[in-house]
Each structure stands twice: as structure tokens, then as C-alpha cells.
Amino acid sequence: KDFAGRTAFVTGGANGIGLGLARALLDEGCKVAIADIREDSLEAALKTLDNRNVMGVKLDVASREGYARTADEVEEQMGPVSLLFNNAGINLFQTIDESTYDDWDWVLGVNLHGVINGIQTFVPRMKERGLGGHIVNTASMASFLCGPAPGIYNCSKFAVRGMSESLRYSLAPQGIGVSVLCPGLVKSYIYASDSVRPENLANRGTPENQAFTDQLANVHQYGMEPDEVAAKVLDAIRANRFYIFSHPEFKEELQEVFDEIIAAFPPMGDLDDNAKQRLEFEKG
Numbered sequence: 001k002d003f004a005g006r007t008a009f010v011t012g013g014a015n016g017i018g019l020g021l022a023r024a025l026l027d028e029g030c031k032v033a034i035a036d037i038r039e040d041s042l043e044a045a046l047k048t049l050d051n052r053n054v055m056g057v058k059l060d061v062a063s064r065e066g067y068a069r070t071a072d073e074v075e076e077q078m079g080p081v082s083l084l085f086n087n088a089g090i091n092l093f094q095t096i097d098e099s100t101y102d103d104w105d106w107v108l109g110v111n112l113h114g115v116i117n118g119i120q121t122f123v124p125r126m127k128e129r130g131l132g133g134h135i136v137n138t139a140s141m142a143s144f145l146c147g148p149a150p151g152i153y154n155c156s157k158f159a160v161r162g163m164s165e166s167l168r169y170s171l172a173p174q175g176i177g178v179s180v181l182c183p184g185l186v187k188s189y190i191y192a193s194d195s196v197r198p199e200n201l202a203n204r205g206t207p208e209n210q211a212f213t214d215q216l217a218n219v220h221q222y223g224m225e226p227d228e229v230a231a232k233v234l235d236a237i238r239a240n241r242f243y244i245f246s247h248p249e250f251k252e253e254l255q256e257v258f259d260e261i262i263a264a265f266p267p268m269g270d271l272d273d274n275a276k277q278r279l280e281f282e283k284g
């Protein structure tokens with residue numbers, strides 16, 4: 001795919017992976033809108049990017065109305081968006097059994113509904129224009145691998161992966177590619193997600209564990225550079241590749257998960273006539 005001259009919309013574009021993506025896209029000659037809930041970060045990002053082809057817009061991706069309004073504003077100023085990066089996300093380290101409705105609403109509101117809003121807003125526009133394009137949804141290795149603590153996060157990222165895969169098949173005939181980005185640890189500010197939690201969803205199941213947050217901040221210094229992740233994303237778009245695994249070290253763990261799944265299947269030799277009919281239908 002050719003990047004030059006295209007307009008890209010990057011959510012959560014003021015920090016971390018999103019900012020890396022914005023930088024890489026600008027280098028390729030794209031016009032880039034970075035949409036983020038944090039005005040201070042937007043201001044700082046625009047300063048570091050220092051490019052006349054970028055605009056910053058304040059957006060809470062969880063807001064349907066806000067999303068559509070922002071899309072109109074961006075397209076009016078920068079032309080039709082044909083590269084969409086549903087990347088904004090937050091994390092909450094807490095088990096599901098200790099979570100409140102506010103915890104669910106916040107994490108799913110941003111990580112899942114934020115992506116849904118991106119798709120609901122931009123896909124009809126992309127289809128109508130018939131110019132093709134590409135959508136990258138940022139999931140995580142947590143869309144495959146679960147732990148006890150990021151329970152709702154796991155749930156949101158599994159959903160993003162599933163949604164992306166279904167969308168991949170439905171949009172292929174329109175020439176719109178879809179990829180799912182599944183990174184491991186990346187240098188970013190996601191450990192400080194609590195700072196963007198809205199007041200109307202403040203009821204946390206467990207108080208923030210400051211010692212753990214400090215530890216996370218510390219470990220993030222060993223994260224992959226966002227620019228390295230972004231380069232891998234652009235390569236994947238060029239090749240129209242669905243899965244984007246940036247971190248090679250997860251391969252064995254993923255293999256163990258799939259081995260467990262395959263080992264849990266009854267043997268194929270047990271197929272009776274009904275099962276054979278079902279198989280024919282399911283394959284068709």
C-alpha cells in the first residue's frame with residue numbers, strides 16, 4: 001500500500017504506541033490526526049512532531065457523539081481518512097471478582113467501545129468512497145494470554161481481536177485491510193491510566209496499589225520502543241498482514257496455549273454421521 005498523501009486517524013496518538021505510529025506515518029508522507037483525551041499530552045506531542053501535516057484533536061473515544069464530530073472536523077481539514085488506528089487504551093490491574101460496574105464501564109468503554117466507535121464512524125465512509133484503506137486495531141498479547149489481574153483488560157482485548165478478525169473477512173471485498181496489533185511490553189504511560197479515568201466512573205473495586213504502579217512504571221523502561229512497534233505495523237500494512245506480533249519472546253507461551261486447546265479436542269475418529277453433516281455445513 002502507498003502511504004504518501006493518505007490521511008490517517010490515530011486514537012491515543014499523543015503518547016506511547018500512538019505517537020510512534022503518528023511519527024512513522026508522517027515520515028511516509030501521510031497527513032495525520034492524533035486524537036487523544038489528554039490535552040497536555042496533545043500539546044506536547046504536536047511540539048515534538050513539529051510537522052504541518054499533523055493536527056491534534058481532543059477526543060474521548062468512548063463518546064459516540066464526540067467521535068463522529070471529531071471525524072467530521074478532521075476530514076474537513078485533512079481530507080478523507082483511509083488509514084484508521086484504533087489504538088487508545090487504558091489498563092486496570094484488578095481481578096474480575098473484585099471489579100465494580102464502574103471498572104467494567106470504564107475499561108470496556110475505552111478499550112472496546114472506543115474501537116467500535118471508530119469502526120461505526122469511519123467504515124461506512126471508507127466503503128462509500130471506494131478508495132480502499134486499512135484499519136489497525138491495537139489489541140495486545142493479552143488478547144491471547146490471560147492472568148488473574150488484568151481481567152477486564154483481557155476481556156476487552158479478546159473482544160478487539162475477535163472483532164478485528166470478523167471485520168477482516170467482511171471488508172476484504174472492499175479493498176479495506178484489517179490488522180490486529182498484539183504487542184507485549186512497550187515503553188509508554190499506560191501504567192498511569194488512572195489519571196484519565198473519568199470522575200463519573202470513579203468507583204474502583206480495589207484501591208490503586210501505588211507500589212505495584214511504581215513497579216510497572218519501572219518495568220516499562222524495558223519496553224520496546226514505540227518507533228520499533230510502529231515500523232512493524234507499517235510493514236504489516238504494506239503486506240496486508242492480519243496479525244502483528246511485535247514481541248518474539250511470546251511465541252512459546254502462545255504455542256502452549258494452542259497445544260492445550262488442541263489437546264482438549266476429542267479424536268476425529270469419533271465423527272458420527274451427524275457430525276460429518278455438521279462439518280460439511282461448517283466448512284461451507
Ligand code: NAI
Pocket residue numbers: 011012013014015016017018035036037038041059060061062087088089090091110138139140141182183184185186187188189190191196223
Ligand atoms: P499510553 O498511555 O502511553 O498511550 C495511550 C494514549 O491513549 C494516552 O495518550 C491516553 O491519554 C489516551 N487515552 C486514554 N483514554 C482515552 C480515551 N478515552 N479517549 C482517547 N484517548 C485516550 O499507552 P500505550 O501503551 O501506548 O497504549 C496504546 C495501546 O497499546 C492501548 O490500546 C494498550 O492497551 C495497548 N498495549 C500497550 C502495551 C504496552 O506495554 N504499553 C502492550 C500491549 C498493548
